[in-house]
Amino acid sequence: MDKSIILGLIQNTALLVAFSMIYDYSWVQQKRSKSILRKIITGFIIGGIAIILMLTPWIQVPGLVFDTRSVLLSLSGLFFGFIPTLIATAIALVYRISLGGSGLWMGLAVIVVSSAIGIMWRNLRPGWRDRNHLLELAALGYIVHLGMLCCAFLLPPENIKETIQNILIPLLTIYPAGNVLLGLLMLRQYKNWQNRKASVQLLEYEQRFTGMLKNTFLFSIIIDSKGNLTYCNDSFLNVLGYNADEVLGKNAFVLLTHPDSINAVRDAFTYILTGKTGFYNYESDIITKNGSKLIVSWNATVFKGDNISSTTVACIGENITIRKRAENELVKAKLKAEESDQLKSIFLANMSHEIRTPMNAIMGFSNLLGEPDISETEKKQYVDIIKNSSDRLLQIINDIIDVSKIEAKQLTLSLSECKLDQIFTNSIEAFRKSELLRHKKDLKLILNIPKENGEIKFISDQHRFQQILDNLLSNAIKYSETGVVETGYQVKEDAGEKWIEVYVKDTGIGIPDEKHDLIFERFRQVEEGRFHEGAGLGLSISKGILELLGGKIWFTSEVNKGTTFCFSVPYIIPERKHPVQSRTSLPVTDLKGKTVIIAEDDYNSYFYLRLLLEELNANILYAENGHVLMNLIRHKIPDLILLDINMPVLSGFECLRKIREENFQIRIIAQTAYAMPDEKEKCFREGCTGYIAKPISKQELHDALKAVFN
Ligand code: ADP
Numbered sequence: 001m002d003k004s005i006i007l008g009l010i011q012n013t014a015l016l017v018a019f020s021m022i023y024d025y026s027w028v029q030q031k032r033s034k035s036i037l038r039k040i041i042t043g044f045i046i047g048g049i050a051i052i053l054m055l056t057p058w059i060q061v062p063g064l065v066f067d068t069r070s071v072l073l074s075l076s077g078l079f080f081g082f083i084p085t086l087i088a089t090a091i092a093l094v095y096r097i098s099l100g101g102s103g104l105w106m107g108l109a110v111i112v113v114s115s116a117i118g119i120m121w122r123n124l125r126p127g128w129r130d131r132n133h134l135l136e137l138a139a140l141g142y143i144v145h146l147g148m149l150c151c152a153f154l155l156p157p158e159n160i161k162e163t164i165q166n167i168l169i170p171l172l173t174i175y176p177a178g179n180v181l182l183g184l185l186m187l188r189q190y191k192n193w194q195n196r197k198a199s200v201q202l203l204e205y206e207q208r209f210t211g212m213l214k215n216t217f218l219f220s221i222i223i224d225s226k227g228n229l230t231y232c233n234d235s236f237l238n239v240l241g242y243n244a245d246e247v248l249g250k251n252a253f254v255l256l257t258h259p260d261s262i263n264a265v266r267d268a269f270t271y272i273l274t275g276k277t278g279f280y281n282y283e284s285d286i287i288t289k290n291g292s293k294l295i296v297s298w299n300a301t302v303f304k305g306d307n308i309s310s311t312t313v314a315c316i317g318e319n320i321t322i323r324k325r326a327e328n329e330l331v332k333a334k335l336k337a338e339e340s341d342q343l344k345s346i347f348l349a350n351m352s353h354e355i356r357t358p359m360n361a362i363m364g365f366s367n368l369l370g371e372p373d374i375s376e377t378e379k380k381q382y383v384d385i386i387k388n389s390s391d392r393l394l395q396i397i398n399d400i401i402d403v404s405k406i407e408a409k410q411l412t413l414s415l416s417e418c419k420l421d422q423i424f425t426n427s428i429e430a431f432r433k434s435e436l437l438r439h440k441k442d443l444k445l446i447l448n449i450p451k452e453n454g455e456i457k458f459i460s461d462q463h464r465f466q467q468i469l470d471n472l473l474s475n476a477i478k479y480s481e482t483g484v485v486e487t488g489y490q491v492k493e494d495a496g497e498k499w500i501e502v503y504v505k506d507t508g509i510g511i512p513d514e515k516h517d518l519i520f521e522r523f524r525q526v527e528e529g530r531f532h533e534g535a536g537l538g539l540s541i542s543k544g545i546l547e548l549l550g551g552k553i554w555f556t557s558e559v560n561k562g563t564t565f566c567f568s569v570p571y572i573i574p575e576r577k578h579p580v581q582s583r584t585s586l587p588v589t590d591l592k593g594k595t596v597i598i599a600e601d602d603y604n605s606y607f608y609l610r611l612l613l614e615e616l617n618a619n620i621l622y623a624e625n626g627h628v629l630m631n632l633i634r635h636k637i638p639d640l641i642l643l644d645i646n647m648p649v650l651s652g653f654e655c656l657r658k659i660r661e662e663n664f665q666i667r668i669i670a671q672t673a674y675a676m677p678d679e680k681e682k683c684f685r686e687g688c689t690g691y692i693a694k695p696i697s698k699q700e701l702h703d704a705l706k707a708v709f710n
Contacts, residue, residue, distance in 0.1 A: 008058030012068035043087025077118020141179030219317035241289035358389035406544035448488030471538035476506035483507025498571035591618035626650020
């Protein structure tokens with residue numbers, strides 16, 4: 001091979017390397033979509049290089065020169081695309097025309113063919129870089145230079161053969177090799193740039209990602225395969241109250257987990273490390289530096305290393321303590337709502353049962369009383385049943401009124417001098433005679449009054465005190481089948497104050513621990529939903545009354561062993577003699593020759609009173625309302641009026657006012673259905689001389705008559 005060819009080739013190679021650098025700096029490193037100006041400028045530069053290549057050719061024969069423009073332009077088409085290559089081709093063509101010579105047509109044809117093949121390769125095989133690029137470049141080199149060989153036929157005929165002989169070997173060896181090498185160089189530059197770009201991007205992403213983890217309110221931690229903390233963000237440190245030195249490198253489970261749940265968390269972590277699940281979501285409690293507990297929802301991802309020791313777990317955690325608490329509150333509220341719903345149904349069923357049961361007996365036996373052939377014994381038995389059932393019904397009604405009054409803070413006390421022993425004896429006697437105890441043959445009722453104190457008199461509300469004692473005794477008897485119900489009291493001193501402490505002890509079913517708070521709530525019972533006598537009001541009323549009396553109530557109990565209820569009230573010693581309310585033993589008042597007006601709008605009530613008064617030989621007049629009453633009084637002043645307070649036309653209180661205004665001096669016994677102590681006082685204030693509460697028993701009427709006539 002001629003020396004000039006080698007020299008030319010070396011020079012050409014240098015230029016092509018320069019060309020590849022242009023590709024690197026002004027093309028691949030620029031934005032992905034290039035501006036048209038950049039394409040034009042690049043086209044001119046490539047065109048310039050083509051001219052320089054043509055300036056350093058090797059001369060075959062004068063006018064027939066060779067250079068590596070074919071390599072340049074084909075690779076230009078392949079790497080730079082249509083516009084730059086078109087401009088470079090045009091420049092090269094112009095320059096080659098200006099050179100002239102016998103090889104002009106071949107020269108022009110080589111320029112056009114090389115560029116066209118390069119551009120076509122780029123467009124027809126767009127993914128060539130990712131396929132076997134070596135083969136692609138070699139194939140391109142051969143096709144371009146076979147094309148160049150064909151172009152030799154455009155030479156003057158006398159030069160064709162010799163030229164082909166001369167260029168055949170370089171065209172099939174050096175030229176394609178040039179294509180391959182230069183192509184590989186440019187490809188490498190392209191790939192290097194791509195790698196550089198990727199690592200810059202990676203760095204950028206990493207910075208963004210780390211910034212995000214650092215500044216988020218979420219916790220982010222990374223734990224190595226041994227469970228040691230290798231990374232944690234500021235939010236994690238701030239909320240837990242640590243600084244980085246105190247946590248990094250420390251075992252996350254020991255540091256953060258409550259000892260009770262450490263094994264469960266370790267198991268979860270071991271499972272995550274296996275990588276069986278890509279993403280693991282779990283909730284755990286973590287302990288802060290000051291010992292408080294947080295609930296965190298974690299999302300954990302495992303980063304697999306080459307081996308288990310290089311595997312790490314990244315966790316993003318959200319502090320859901322407040323949300324969880326709110327959810328728990330909601331669940332509790334829901335349960336409470338459901339419970340209160342259920343209680344409402346139980347209450348209704350219970351009340352219905354409590355009211356209908358005695359009603360059933362009253363109605364049933366009242367009807368039976370009307371049967372023609374019943375014996376005296378049966379009659380007495382039926383009347384007893386009706387009486388007991390009525391008492392029971394009245395007890396419920398009184399309890400409901402009491403509980404409503406306590407709730408509305410309208411219950412008032414009527415304080416007077418009370419004899420403690422007498423209260424106890426009253427209750428014990430009443431219970432010993434009661435239906436409740438009559439059926440319990442194996443249950444004994446014992447009264448244990450300390451003898452050493454003598455007779456204790458104290459200021460309290462006797463009626464209410466008795467009510468509490470009766471409630472407790474009634475429960476003790478009700479919830480015991482055998483054994484003993486014992487009651488008594490002690491006088492105690494506490495912090496310089498004297499107290500009367502009463503106990504009622506039984507050997508009954510007892511009260512389970514978990515129901516201890518509940519039984520003082522109104523309408524609540526230990527065995528809710530199971531019907532037994534009682535509306536669940538007694539204890540709540542007792543507690544309410546004791547609060548008013550300045551006392552308290554408590555109990556101890558053991559299931560199946562028994563219960564002891566205690567209550568205490570202040571022991572207020574009377575300063576001077578208060579009249580003690582006691583039942584009088586005067587003989588029954590005879591009303592012979594006395595006129596009694598019964599003022600009562602309810603005919604049955606009137607009729608009942610009439611029967612009772614007729615037994616006492618009274619002359620009876622009837623006033624069905626206040627207006628009639630006033631007319632009767634004006635006509636003739638009676639000896640007594642039994643005045644219903646709640647009457648139509650003129651109410652009882654209005655009648656009392658008129659009687660006062662018109663200055664009539666008459667004994668008046670008020671009768672009300674409310675049975676409230678405050679109402680009783682009001683009646684006396686308004687001018688009544690006596691008072692009875694409905695339902696009125698014969699004994700109560702007799703007592704009231706004795707009180708007003710004596
Ligand atoms: P009740 O009318 O249902 O007896 P209380 O308010 O008096 O209503 O009592 C509430 C509940 O407390 C009772 O239903 C019963 O379950 C329980 N209880 C009260 N006293 C006793 C006792 N001496 N022994 C066992 N359980 C009792």
